[in-house]
Amino acid sequence: MESKAAELAAEQQHFDLARKHRERMRTELGEAPDAAANAGTGRRLALFRRGRKEAMGQPDQEVAFGRIDQESDETFYVGRETIFDDQRQVLVVNWQTPIGTLYYEASAEDPRGLTRKRTFRCEGNQVLDFDDLVFQQLAQAVAQLEELPDAALLAELDRERTGAMRDIVPTIQAAQSRLIRAQLDQILVIEGGPGTGKTAVALHRVSWLLYNHRDRLRPQDVLVVGPHPAFTRYIRSVLPSLGDTDVEQLDIDQLGPPVQRGRAEDPELRRIKGESRMAGLLARALEARIGTPEPAERMLFDGRFITLPGVEVAAAVAEARQATGPYAQRRQRLRARLADLVRERGGPPDPERLGPVENLLERLWPLQSAPAFLRGLYGSAARLAAAGGDDFAADELARLHRRGADRLSEEVWSAADIPLLDELEELLNGNSRRYRHIVVDEAQDLSPMQLRAVARRSSTGSLTIVGDLAQSTGAWARDHWEEVTDHLPQTLPIVVLGLRYGYRVPRQVYELAAELLPIAAPNVQQTRVVRDGPAAPGRYVVERGERAGRVAQLARDHLAAGRFVGIVCPAASRADIEHALHANNLPWARADQGELERSLNLVSPQEAKGLEFDAVIVVEPEEIVAEDPRGHRLLFVALTRTIRYLDVVCAGDVLPLAPVPDVTGRIPRQRAVIEPDPDPTVELTSLDRLAEDLAALVTGGAPVPMWDEVLQRTAAILDERSGRPRPKGRHHRP
Numbered sequence: 149m150e151s152k153a154a155e156l157a158a159e160q161q162h163f164d165l166a167r168k169h170r171e172r173m174r175t176e177l178g179e180a181p182d183a184a185a186n187a188g189t190g191r192r193l194a195l196f197r198r199g200r201k202e203a204m205g206q207p208d209q210e211v212a213f214g215r216i217d218q219e220s221d222e223t224f225y226v227g228r229e230t231i232f233d234d235q236r237q238v239l240v241v242n243w244q245t246p247i248g249t250l251y252y253e254a255s256a257e258d259p260r261g262l263t264r265k266r267t268f269r270c271e272g273n274q275v276l277d278f279d280d281l282v283f284q285q286l287a288q289a290v291a292q293l294e295e296l297p298d299a300a301l302l303a304e305l306d307r308e309r310t311g312a313m314r315d316i317v318p319t320i321q322a323a324q325s326r327l328i329r330a331q332l333d334q335i336l337v338i339e340g341g342p343g344t345g346k347t348a349v350a351l352h353r354v355s356w357l358l359y360n361h362r363d364r365l366r367p368q369d370v371l372v373v374g375p376h377p378a379f380t381r382y383i384r385s386v387l388p389s390l391g392d393t394d395v396e397q398l399d400i401d402q403l404g405p406p407v408q409r410g411r412a413e414d415p416e417l418r419r420i421k422g423e424s425r426m427a428g429l430l431a432r433a434l435e436a437r438i439g440t441p442e443p444a445e446r447m448l449f450d451g452r453f454i455t456l457p458g459v460e461v462a463a464a465v466a467e468a469r470q471a472t473g474p475y476a477q478r479r480q481r482l483r484a485r486l487a488d489l490v491r492e493r494g495g496p497p498d499p500e501r502l503g504p505v506e507n508l509l510e511r512l513w514p515l516q517s518a519p520a521f522l523r524g525l526y527g528s529a530a531r532l533a534a535a536g537g538d539d540f541a542a543d544e545l546a547r548l549h550r551r552g553a554d555r556l557s558e559e560v561w562s563a564a565d566i567p568l569l570d571e572l573e574e575l576l577n578g579n580s581r582r583y584r585h586i587v588v589d590e591a592q593d594l595s596p597m598q599l600r601a602v603a604r605r606s607s608t609g610s611l612t613i614v615g616d617l618a619q620s621t622g623a624w625a626r627d628h629w630e631e632v633t634d635h636l637p638q639t640l641p642i643v644v645l646g647l648r649y650g651y652r653v654p655r656q657v658y659e660l661a662a663e664l665l666p667i668a669a670p671n672v673q674q675t676r677v678v679r680d681g682p683a684a685p686g687r688y689v690v691e692r693g694e695r696a697g698r699v700a701q702l703a704r705d706h707l708a709a710g711r712f713v714g715i716v717c718p719a720a721s722r723a724d725i726e727h728a729l730h731a732n733n734l735p736w737a738r739a740d741q742g743e744l745e746r747s748l749n750l751v752s753p754q755e756a757k758g759l760e761f762d763a764v765i766v767v768e769p770e771e772i773v774a775e776d777p778r779g780h781r782l783l784f785v786a787l788t789r790t791i792r793y794l795d796v797v798c799a800g801d802v803l804p805l806a807p808v809p810d811v812t813g814r815i816p817r818q819r820a821v822i823e824p825d826p827d828p829t830v831e832l833t834s835l836d837r838l839a840e841d842l843a844a845l846v847t848g849g850a851p852v853p854m855w856d857e858v859l860q861r862t863a864a865i866l867d868e869r870s871g872r873p874r875p876k877g878r879h880h881r882p
């Protein structure tokens with residue numbers, strides 16, 4: 149057998165050769181002439197080449213991260229891009245190709261025709277070392293190899309954070325790879341605990357889909373929606389680093405017209421505005437703007453009166469009302485009809501001279517902008533009452549009523565207003581941009597109106613929905629995924645698949661946070677943590693007056709050690725903490741302004757969703773719990789943001805498990821987790837869907853030989869839950 153040194157030298161030779169050819173390919177891309185049949189094609193070619201060049205690894209980046217050896221004796225190197233030599237021989241294959249996929253998927257149970265999987269450790273393009281998995285040897289010894297974190301993954305997880313998410317191409321795990329490659333034509337719900345890689349998987353899935361469905365999907369056809377600007381900023385470099393530059397990435401608040409945002413609103417009003425019955429209210433209110441004509445409509449053209457009988461005008465209005473299409477389009481239809489009626493009576497043929505028709509049209513079918521219309525509607529109790537119909541109680545309509553700013557340009561809108569404006573935009577103009585695939589991250593919190601805004605942008609019904617029910621908080625805290633998927637297009641199958649291994653949060657921290665789960669989300673499966681952290685969580689219970697000073701001191705210590713730090717601070721303590729940071733001369737970035745670049749970041753628990761830091765300082769858990777009706781979930785979010793260090797600084801309990809009074813002094817009611825009633829009328833189709841979901845879970849979660857075992861255990865769990873006697877011979881829960 150070759151010595152390791154000799155093998156390393158041989159690998160280095162291959163890496164050097166591949167790098168030489170990568171640079172040759174880069175040069176060729178730069179030099180290729182822009183000549184094309186026409187200017188448009190030339191521009192597209194130039195853009196394509198720019199995209200290809202950007203996607204190429206930098207000269208100092210390793211050409212490959214892995215190698216697979218097949219039983220057929222063929223060997224492939226796997227990297228971020230395919231590299232050819234000048235004879236078109238492949239030196240490295242792209243991770244997104246079927247061959248590249250084998251690198252992630254081969255396991256001891258199912259080696260997929262491989263004899264060996266090699267993972268390289270590199271510094272630049274210098275091969276320092278490699279680890280081998282030799283499948284035949286391992287097959288007998290390891291039952292579930294794919295679940296064990298390997299050295300390469302652990303080293304990657306321990307790397308310091310910077311405020312920008314990185315790609316995980318070299319270390320994608322088998323279970324993650326299955327979700328990345330799941331079929332395009334479905335609504336795939338990726339669920340899992342904090343730090344299981346849901347966001348990373350969803351972004352790599354986009355890249356994989358773009359590569360493997362080039363015929364149907366261009367980068368411009370894909371939209372990624374995140375919960376807030378700091379999150380979008382955090383993830384925005386992942387797709388470009390995978391070579392996919394033109395994918396649109398927006399915050400949920402950007403799905404709507406550009407208006408001034410920032411209006412605060414109480415949760416009850418937020419809840420009303422988020423409900424899908426608001427769509428009906430808006431549609432009725434808009435139709436109510438359409439007027440009725442006078443018995444006779446008299447118009448003056450070039451000194452001559454023309455009179456249209458009211459019944460004819462009313463018929464034209466009725467026809468436009470019944471037509472399909474958005475308000476503005478139907479208005480055009482009415483305009484054309486009125487012009488015809490005028491011409492039939494000898495009016496001017498020239499549309500330029502139809503000013504009086506425009507006036508009549510404006511009176512009957514006024515032009516509207518979404519913000520002007522909604523401001524007017526909120527401002528009128530009578531219009532709200534008329535549009536509310538039986539769907540809204542009087543006190544709900546009273547809550548919606550508000551006096552608008554003096555000028556439209558001064559109106560400040562709330563987050564819950566944005567999807568209403570977007571709904572109106574669609575009713576008025578119907579020109580929302582459509583996408584062929586949409587990814588929605590942190591989807592567990594979105595209101596039905598926000599989900600409608602997502603759904604209307606989907607031209608195919610193909611979506612990837614990402615979230616964690618245990619982190620679902622706010623006015624729309626959810627306990628079941630159906631509460632989300634019911635508002636999405638129903639054209640394709642819905643499959644919920646889970647990620648179970650926690651890569652971010654160290655064991656000591658997760659154990660603390662998981663104490664909240666029995667109250668926060670008793671139905672949610674716990675994460676299996678893959679690694680230990682460097683230290684137990686720091687618990688600092690201090691006098692209230694000392695709290696902010698202690699936070700500043702801890703932040704300073706973490707910063708001195710070169711860590712990327714997040715302070716998760718409830719609103720009630722925000723001013724105190726800001727003051728202490730100022731006084732200690734510690735500049736920080738504000739997540740509420742989409743910033744996340746400095747070493748020190750101040751985030752609210754809500755903004756903390758999806759983010760991660762080397763060190764996290766959580767301020768006053770009791771206040772965090774009091775901040776939301778599902779406050780224990782919010783605290784769970786706050787405690788699970790760290791990749792290494794956690795400190796909790798408080799005057800109250802480190803881990804308040806009992807309900808804590810909210811800001812008004814009331815004990816918030818925890819909404820009961822609703823177990824679905826056994827319903828004998830459940831339709832076969834939904835049972836089929838449930839069975840399909842379960843089958844998908846089993847397929848994705850266990851190797852084939854274990855399926856029977858899993859099903860037997862599932863049956864035992866169900867028996868236990870239902871209190872039914874367990875038939876003899878069935879497996880017991882371990």
Ligand SMILES: Nc1ncnc2c1ncn2[C@@H]1O[C@H](COP(=O)(O)OP(=O)(O)OP(=O)(O)O)[C@@H](O)[C@H]1O
Binds near residue numbers: 757760
């Ligand atoms: N296979 C992997 N290789 C290397 N790093 C990984 C892998 N999977 C996940 N990670 C890392 O683990 C961390 C958590 O991943 P991610 O943010 O995608 O988790 P999440 O499930 O979306 O978490 P949350 O629910 O808190 O938003 C990230 O730093 C990510 O890069």
